[in-house]
Amino acid sequence: MSTTPHPSTGAVSRVLARDLAALPDGSPAVLAGWVHRRRSLASVTFVIVRDRSGLAQVVVKDSDVLVGLANVPEETVVEVSGRVVHNPAAPGGAELVDPTIVPLTEPAAPPPVELWRPTFGAGLPTHLDHAAVTLRHPRHRAAWEVASASMRGFRSALTGLDFTEIATPKLVGTATESGANVFEVDYFGRPAYLAQSPQLYKQMLVGVFERVFEVGPVFRAEPHDTVRHLAQYTSLDAELGFIRDHRDVLAVLRAALAGMVEAVGTYAAEAASLLSLHLPQVPAKLPVIHFRDALALVGADPAEPDLSPAHERALSAWACTVHDSEFLAVEGFPMAKRPFYTAPEGYGRAGGAGSEPAPGQASNSFDVLFRGLELTTGGQRLHRPSDYRAALERAGQDPAPLAGYLAAFDHGMPPHGGFAIGLERWVARLNGAENVREVALFPRDLHRLLP
Amino acid sequence: MSTTPHPSTGAVSRVLARDLAALPDGSPAVLAGWVHRRRSLASVTFVIVRDRSGLAQVVVKDSDVLVGLANVPEETVVEVSGRVVHNPAAPGGAELVDPTIVPLTEPAAPPPVELWRPTFGAGLPTHLDHAAVTLRHPRHRAAWEVASASMRGFRSALTGLDFTEIATPKLVGTATESGANVFEVDYFGRPAYLAQSPQLYKQMLVGVFERVFEVGPVFRAEPHDTVRHLAQYTSLDAELGFIRDHRDVLAVLRAALAGMVEAVGTYAAEAASLLSLHLPQVPAKLPVIHFRDALALVGADPAEPDLSPAHERALSAWACTVHDSEFLAVEGFPMAKRPFYTAPEGYGRAGGAGSEPAPGQASNSFDVLFRGLELTTGGQRLHRPSDYRAALERAGQDPAPLAGYLAAFDHGMPPHGGFAIGLERWVARLNGAENVREVALFPRDLHRLLP
Numbered sequence: 028m029s030t031t032p033h034p035s036t037g038a039v040s041r042v043l044a045r046d047l048a049a050l051p052d053g054s055p056a057v058l059a060g061w062v063h064r065r066r067s068l069a070s071v072t073f074v075i076v077r078d079r080s081g082l083a084q085v086v087v088k089d090s091d092v093l094v095g096l097a098n099v100p101e102e103t104v105v106e107v108s109g110r111v112v113h114n115p116a117a118p119g120g121a122e123l124v125d126p127t128i129v130p131l132t133e134p135a136a137p138p139p140v141e142l143w144r145p146t147f148g149a150g151l152p153t154h155l156d157h158a159a160v161t162l163r164h165p166r167h168r169a170a171w172e173v174a175s176a177s178m179r180g181f182r183s184a185l186t187g188l189d190f191t192e193i194a195t196p197k198l199v200g201t202a203t204e205s206g207a208n209v210f211e212v213d214y215f216g217r218p219a220y221l222a223q224s225p226q227l228y229k230q231m232l233v234g235v236f237e238r239v240f241e242v243g244p245v246f247r248a249e250p251h252d253t254v255r256h257l258a259q260y261t262s263l264d265a266e267l268g269f270i271r272d273h274r275d276v277l278a279v280l281r282a283a284l285a286g287m288v289e290a291v292g293t294y295a296a297e298a299a300s301l302l303s304l305h306l307p308q309v310p311a312k313l314p315v316i317h318f319r320d321a322l323a324l325v326g327a328d329p330a331e332p333d334l335s336p337a338h339e340r341a342l343s344a345w346a347c348t349v350h351d352s353e354f355l356a357v358e359g360f361p362m363a364k365r366p367f368y369t370a371p372e373g374y375g376r377a378g379g380a381g382s383e384p385a386p387g388q389a390s391n392s393f394d395v396l397f398r399g400l401e402l403t404t405g406g407q408r409l410h411r412p413s414d415y416r417a418a419l420e421r422a423g424q425d426p427a428p429l430a431g432y433l434a435a436f437d438h439g440m441p442p443h444g445g446f447a448i449g450l451e452r453w454v455a456r457l458n459g460a461e462n463v464r465e466v467a468l469f470p471r472d473l474h475r476l477l478p
Numbered sequence: 479m480s481t482t483p484h485p486s487t488g489a490v491s492r493v494l495a496r497d498l499a500a501l502p503d504g505s506p507a508v509l510a511g512w513v514h515r516r517r518s519l520a521s522v523t524f525v526i527v528r529d530r531s532g533l534a535q536v537v538v539k540d541s542d543v544l545v546g547l548a549n550v551p552e553e554t555v556v557e558v559s560g561r562v563v564h565n566p567a568a569p570g571g572a573e574l575v576d577p578t579i580v581p582l583t584e585p586a587a588p589p590p591v592e593l594w595r596p597t598f599g600a601g602l603p604t605h606l607d608h609a610a611v612t613l614r615h616p617r618h619r620a621a622w623e624v625a626s627a628s629m630r631g632f633r634s635a636l637t638g639l640d641f642t643e644i645a646t647p648k649l650v651g652t653a654t655e656s657g658a659n660v661f662e663v664d665y666f667g668r669p670a671y672l673a674q675s676p677q678l679y680k681q682m683l684v685g686v687f688e689r690v691f692e693v694g695p696v697f698r699a700e701p702h703d704t705v706r707h708l709a710q711y712t713s714l715d716a717e718l719g720f721i722r723d724h725r726d727v728l729a730v731l732r733a734a735l736a737g738m739v740e741a742v743g744t745y746a747a748e749a750a751s752l753l754s755l756h757l758p759q760v761p762a763k764l765p766v767i768h769f770r771d772a773l774a775l776v777g778a779d780p781a782e783p784d785l786s787p788a789h790e791r792a793l794s795a796w797a798c799t800v801h802d803s804e805f806l807a808v809e810g811f812p813m814a815k816r817p818f819y820t821a822p823e824g825y826g827r828a829g830g831a832g833s834e835p836a837p838g839q840a841s842n843s844f845d846v847l848f849r850g851l852e853l854t855t856g857g858q859r860l861h862r863p864s865d866y867r868a869a870l871e872r873a874g875q876d877p878a879p880l881a882g883y884l885a886a887f888d889h890g891m892p893p894h895g896g897f898a899i900g901l902e903r904w905v906a907r908l909n910g911a912e913n914v915r916e917v918a919l920f921p922r923d924l925h926r927l928l929p
Contacts, residue, residue: 041720059720061890079640079688102890104861131827132862135890159682159886168686175643179633186745189530192626194712194901196920197648197695198661198672200927210649212672213662214709215699219927221649221663228920231610231929235619237530243694244648248666258665261645269492269510294637376557376582410555411583431929435610439512439553439586450645469647469679476651476670478682478882 041106044076044083048121050111058083058107058123059131061163062099064143072096074128075118075143076107077163081297084122085109092128099128101143102135102160140164151464158469158478169298170466173291174261174454176298178242180290181263181448184283190265191236195228197221197244201428208248210258221246224447229266230368230408231435233443240265242450250473254462255400257451258471266445272375273391273407276444277313277356280395280405284354285309287453304457307353307397314350316342318359318389330387332364340399355396358406359389367418370407376442378411383421391444398456405446412436492557495527495534499572501562509534509558509574510582512614513550515594523547525579526569526594527558528614532748535573536560543579550579552594553586553611591615602915609920609929620749621917624742625712625905627749629693631741632714632899635734641716642687646679648672648695652879659699661709672697675898680717681819681859682886684894691716693901701924705913706851708902709922717896723826724842724858727895728764728807731846731856735805736760738904755908758804758848765801767793769810769840781838783815791850806847809857810840818869821858827893829862834872842895849907856897863887 041059042050050056060078072093074085085107087093099105109123139157140149142164147154154161162168182192199222202209210221222228224245232239241264249256267279288306291299299306322329325341334342334357346355362371362384370378372389392406409415415436419426426433454466464470469478492510493501501507511529523544525536536558538544550556560574590608591600593615598605605612613619633643650673653660661672673679676692683690692715700707718730739757742750750757767775773782776792785793785808797806813822813835821829823840843857860866866887870877877884905917915921920929 059892079642104890104892131892132829132887132890133864136888138889157885159685159882160889162683162686171644171686172642174645178643178645179637182630182633186630191530191623192629193622193919194625194629194695196710196922198697198710198922198927211664214927215701215924217927232613232919234610235613235622244645246649250666259647259649378583413584431610434608434929436583437587438589438611439555439583441510441555441582468644468683471647471649473666476649476665476668478885 043080044078044119045080047083047111047123048113048119050121052111052113054111056109056111056123058085058109060105062101062103062105062135064101065096074107074126076105082118084117085126085128086112086122086124087126087128089125092126095128098134099130100134100137101141102138102163103133104131104135105129106131151462155464155470155475156478162468165301169295169301170454170458170460171468172295172298173302173304173457174450174466176290176293176295177287177450177453178261178263179294180287181242181283182240183290184286185238185240185265185279187286188238188279188282190238190240190267193225193229193232193236193239193241194243195222195225195232195241197246208250210246210248223247224262225264226368227429227432229264229445230440230443231432233266233268234435234438234440237269237441238265238267252473254464255452256472257463257467258473260452260463260467261450263448263450264445265447266443268441268443270376270407270442270444272442273358273370273393273405273444274315276405276407276446277315277393280403280446281309281313283448291457302458306457309354310350310352313354313356313395314346314352315356315358315393316346318357318361321357332361332387334394334401336400339396339401343396343399346396353398356393357396358391358393360392360394362388362390365390365392365406367422367424368408368415370409370444374407374409378409378414378442395446397453400452400456402453402456403446403448405444407442407444410436410440410442494531495529495570496531498534498562498574499564499570501572503562503564505562507560507562507574509536509560511556513552513554513556513586515552516547525558525577527556533569535568536577536579537563537573537575538577538579540576543577546579549585550581551585551588552592553589553614554584555582555586556580557582602913606915606921606926607929613919616752620746620752621905621909621911622919623746623749624753624755624908625901625917627741627744627746628738628901628904629712629714630745631738632693632734633691634741635737636689636691636716636730638737639689639730639733641689641691641718644676644680644683644687644690644692645694646673646676646683646692648697659701661697661699674698675713676715677819678880678883680715680896681891681894682883684717684719685886685889685891688720688892689716689718703924705915706903707923708914708918709924711903711914711918712901714899714901715896716898717894719892719894721827721858721893721895723893724809724821724844724856724895725766727856727858727897728766728844731854731897732760732764734899742908753909757908760805761801761803764805764807764846765797765803766807766809766844769808769812772808783812783838785845785852787851790847790852794847794850797847804849807844808847809842809844811843811845813839813841816841816843816857818873818875819859819866821860821895825858825860829860829865829893846897848904851903851907853904853907854897854899856895858893858895861887861891861893
């Protein structure tokens with residue numbers, strides 16, 4: 028066995044672990060990847076090589092090669108040349124024998140936790156502190172593969188519905204939705220803010236493209252340490268014009284969710300299997316309950332302005348039982364708890380917010396619950412310029428910093444609405460993860476800015 | 479004609495402008511969109527309605543409806559019910575007659591520039607100040623449709639090559655590549671920075687997924703007002719492991735570019751036609767010239783450390799003539815002008831940066847020129863941990879803030895490399911736009927943070 032790296036000849040091309048068994052018995056093959064595990068028995072050592080496709084077994088019997096294995100500890104990157112032997116006992120049904128093992132870098136330092144163990148043998152802080160290495164654990168990697176497939180499915184569903192992808196500013200002159208929880212940036216000596224959502228921009232762009240979506244980072248200066256919030260997360264945003272009301276938005280959300288579930292099943296099948304994910308059925312139409320009825324159903328005070336976590340869990344359980352659906356849309360949330368651009372109940376295509384809304388006035392907005400938690404918020408927005416000016420006045424918000432946004436309405440905007448799904452929250456729910464940090468790549472929060 | 483909005487019945491569904499001619503003569507149809515233009519002749523007025531699919535002509539003869547048109551100025555959002563009549567003189571080959579026109583919002587304020595004129599009749603500052611409205615001009619909208627299709631093609635090419643999409647932190651504890659041109663953020667009372675690129679994260683994630691890509695915002699506090707730079711732009715990033723050298727990276731870049739061009743032709747065909755885009759041929763293999771030979775070719779001093787804009791133009795012209803290619807890769811840029819993670823020439827898979835590089839030592843990095851300008855920078859990176867420590871020492875950079883990044887190399891990283899394409903720069907080149915601001919949605923620069 029050679030223990031010093033040698034220049035590539037480029038002569039033999041590499042085979043992925045998953046394709047090894049497709050080669051004829053006895054044929055030469057080259058694997059490349061990380062030493063996942065070395066397992067020594069009396070007269071043989073198995074070297075498990077991990078590449079992007081999975082694991083492959085290398086059988087080492089030659090004494091020189093066995094001695095050399097001391098210099099290729101776990102995580103060292105190697106190229107292994109050998110002969111293919113089919114063996115039902117090997118992972119994938121084939122293994123490499125009579126190997127030559129060439130390291131492609133220096134011997135790896137011992138990882139903070141043994142990555143070859145089927146379950147990750149350390150707590151969340153260890154994982155997050157060493158993410159560059161611990162993300163290599165097959166279960167962590169699989170969680171992100173589910174996220175990656177979800178993004179793909181989201182886009183695919185929406186482009187199929189004639190949506191245009193947009194890219195909106197993350198540096199904004201004024202807080203997107205409220206002054207709270209916003210990060211301030213030194214913008215060439217002036218203050219600017221990180222966008223809390225693409226909300227205002229996606230609405231303006233409905234005026235251009237009618238149907239838009241964006242998959243991108245949003246920023247919340249969350250001052251609390253919770254298992255559901257991150258300072259940066261990936262938001263799957265959509266917004267569409269020419270709707271009748273928020274029910275048309277729900278129909279698009281339903282299509283997006285179906286696309287995401289389908290993509291996970293198609294493009295992250297192995298990851299889903301490794302994590303034993305139970306993928307939800309997305310019903311042809313999401314069941315809907317009115318906020319008022321939801322409060323009554325869970326026995327809450329009818330004057331409650333929002334759902335508590337316990338209410339969300341109870342409603343989700345109810346939807347599973349009664350509607351056989353893991354998703355439930357709750358519509359008609361009180362205007363009081365919704366942002367200024369929210370359309371009141373009955374707004375429809377006609378618009379006209381009318382007079383001061385009564386206390387508890389319902390809105391054309393919804394939350395979608397999934398497995399006991401809020402997954403998405405969405406709804407219909409105001410579209411008539413006079414409604415915006417009245418709403419801002421009621422909210423006591425200065426319209427001046429929103430001049431560029433209000434211009435879109437002055438110059439003609441259709442009835443429209445949209446929604447946003449938090450990617451990490453979605454994957455956490457699918458994966459049964461308590462904490463969104465378990466499924467983010469390099470999460471950011473109150474305490475964490477590294478790695 | 480009704481001049482007050484009415485509640486939707488939802489009974490008749492809308493037809494898009496592009497589908498109007500597919501309906502039988504005389505059939506009822508409902509269009510919905512913006513009043514693009516009203517054009518009055520002696521006894522008839524043509525109302526051109528714009529929707530996401532294009533333009534449709536509505537023929538108004540009824541005197542009541544003609545009078546009502548005063549209340550639906552250009553950009554007002556309307557729903558138009560009428561009968562389809564095929565007419566080769568109408569845009570798309572059909573028009574709507576005997577219309578009922580129902581506004582869905584208040585009469586629109588006059589736009590800052592007439593959006594119906596085929597060319598945009600105002601300068602860039604007017605466009606950018608009023609972007610929410612002026613982006614509706616078909617030429618501006620088309621430019622973004624080209625951008626949107628390009629992103630789709632980039633992703634499609636890379637997922638086809640087994641790349642995993644990632645989402646990396648935009649809030650970082652230390653400047654990505656250098657301390658210059660970085661935006662500082664108040665991160666819960668501590669300083670943080672906006673990521674100038676996903677470089678360090680995409681490298682770490684090669685250690686997890688081997689092949690990764692990201693389409694996302696990057697941030698540069700560019701203190702100069704140039705036509706090529708923005709404070710935020712969309713970066714199309716890719717990085718892959720187990721390469722022989724930077725030539726393998728070039729092959730992937732070539733596939734990405736081909737995917738982008740193909741997607742523009744497929745998904746933004748009308749936009750490309752409206753803008754009279756000449757889509758480039760992407761050669762099966764990008765022509766490559768060594769930096770040293772490039773300097774000689776343009777008659778520059780062999781000690782020059784970089785290409786000037788004039789050199790880039792001359793080299794691009796040369797590639798067109800000699801290689802019949804609008805793309806040209808220049809490889810072997812001097813190490814002195816490249817970031818610390820750059821692999822020197824000859825690094826290959828073996829690695830080993832060796833001793834202090836000689837002045838002018840070439841690197842395994844490249845620029846790709848397209849139509850006279852640099853479009854992409856990429857190359858092979860160092861992968862051996864000892865090479866990183868030596869490179870940082872030579873650069874006089876403190877390794878401590880990079881501890882999380884260096885951990886990836888200590889724990890085994892394969893030979894790897896990657897590239898980044900600036901989306902706005904790509905579209906500007908395709909579209910022959912002088913200034914990248916012409917093709918961004920809401921550009922950010924030294925002076926502009928709004929709308």
